[in-house]
Amino acid sequence: MRVCNLGSGSRGNATYIESESAKVLVDCGLSANQVEIRLKLIGVNPQEIDAIFITHEHSDHINGLKQFVKKFGTKIFMHYLNVEAVLEKQEVDYNKIICFKLEEFLFKDIIVTPFELSHDSVYCVGYSFNFCGQRVSIATDTGYMPSKAIEVMMYSDVVFIESNHNELLLLKNESYTAYLKKRILSNKGHLSNLDCADVIFKLAQGGTSQFVLSHISDKNNTQDVAFSDVKERLSSLGIEEGKDVFIDVAYQDKVGTMFEIRNKDSLVENY
Ligand SMILES: [Zn+2]
Ligand SMILES: [Zn+2]
Secondary structure (H helix, E strand, O other): OEEEEEEOOOOOOEEEEEOOOOEEEEOOOOOHHHHHHHHHHOOOOHHHOOEEEOOOOOHHHHOOHHHHHHHHOOEEEEEHHHHHHHHHHOOOOHHHEEEEOOOOEEEOOEEEEEEEOOOOOOOOEEEEEEEOOEEEEEEOOOOOOOHHHHHHHOOOOEEEEEOOEOHHHHHHOOOOOHHHHHHHHOOOOOOEHHHHHHHHHHHHHOOOOEEEEEOOOOOOOOHHHHHHHHHHHHHHOOOOEOOOEEEEEOOOOOOOOEEEEEEOOEEEEOO
8 A cells, every 4th residue: 555645734735645456645735737647656557546525625635626527537525414515616517526425435545434533524534444454544624633533443454644733833823713723623613733643642553653744724723833842742651752653744745755665564655
């Protein structure tokens, strides 16, 4: 299995996942053009994308959807509660949409397990993708991490997890209204660096060692701040970065690390 984030943050999200016979995206929130360019950068022909799995209807997750689907005829999977809201923003061909309920299903050779997150959208899901025991999970856009989400993500090989903001930077940010700060900090907002570390701590107990800090705010956080906040918190909990777990970061404007999972115990970073 191979997985690579194509871009992550409030200006657009998309992640590429590949098994033996499936090539899929989670979200298409960059422009269709950028998704195409970044797929080509990692050697993937956009035409070969079999499906796009949508997390929720916020623009930073579906911005390029209509154009991409129009150009490549890709299937779109989403929770049934998101269909109307997605169609309001992106008039995609209804026939391309496949709805699911909150239960696992098979797509080609991948077992897909959607799980509920807590966000101020109509509905929001994270995903776990399992191919022959190799497992990748993605959970961003959530005010807190529900215990069921942690349960589903347990034993993953790679977890992309939201590390949205440093709480002090957010509270000190004068360009944000009190309302916006409250929204981000609420149970239906975004996960802070410290909350993220606490989830990593739990998932590390199940043996997951590779994490990618995602949806990092460019106003109330930086890649370096997120990394050091998470590293310090984990250290205080007895988990050492670089030994017990490996923390990578996702970027808004560039393609992230390509991870290749070969079997349960040998994770190889390509580039
Ligand atoms: Zn959102
Ligand atoms: Zn988002």
